Amino acid sequence: MTTASKVKCPKCVKNAAAITCEGCSSKLCRGCYNDHRQQLSKELDQFVYEHDMLKQQLETPNENEPHHLLKQIDEWKKDSINKINQLADQCQADVNQLLDKNKDQLINKFRKITNEARKGQKDDDYDERDLKMWMTQLKELKDELIKQSNICIAVDKQQSAWIKRIKVQEASPQQGNAEDSK
The missing domain is CATH 1.10.287 (Helix Hairpins)
Incomplete structure (x- = not known):
């Protein structure tokens, strides 16, 4: 009787890979899969933190520092x-x-x-x-x-524009970066 060789977990290389992560398609053992999910949970927490910080900046008028x-x-x-x-x-x-x-x-x-x-x-x-x-x-x-x-x-009438007229307009991303570097 021949035994089928089991696929080993690529992370720990000890246990058999029993669970497949739908996101990254990795086949992992139960322990490594739990670690993988825990890491994803930490990344989600970081995303939520950055999301909340940006939300706060968008919703709070910054009266101390004008644009x-x-x-x-x-x-x-x-x-x-x-x-x-x-x-x-x-x-x-x-x-x-x-x-x-x-x-x-x-x-x-x-x-x-x-x-x-x-x-x-x-x-x-x-x-x-x-x-x-x-x-x-x-x-x-x-x-x-x-x-x-x-x-x-x-x-x-001979004098050129003594005071330069300014205007506000939307700029393309390239123009915005070029203006910032001046």
Whole structure:
């Protein structure tokens, strides 16, 4: 009588392989099969732990740390506002300088009219024509003081985009990785 040779368990190589694992198709003995199931149970526990951690991250709003894209937009905003503030400060200084220059010119014209009128009064050398001319000159000075017509604000059309415009768009996986590396 011939005995059929039994397939040995590939893990312990002692016992006969009696149980087949449906997942990996290994034929194992009862002890090694139990160890194998215990290892699978540990891996499932690890999966559940990682799953729960990810779930917590997805469900919990992270108010302490804003998303890096929001930080990037805030940086752009601050940079743009700083540039605008610098330009506005420079333009205000330029306007003040021009206003002072105009005021000095008006003061000089005013002094000239004052000197002519006082000289005419002192010398008693004036008539209706002189009074009319001085009144006209005085009215013109008032109008110039109110109007300041030689100052205006113009848009520099030769200037390239001083503040870069940004936009938000979905990126392909390759674009996202390329942007992260910059």
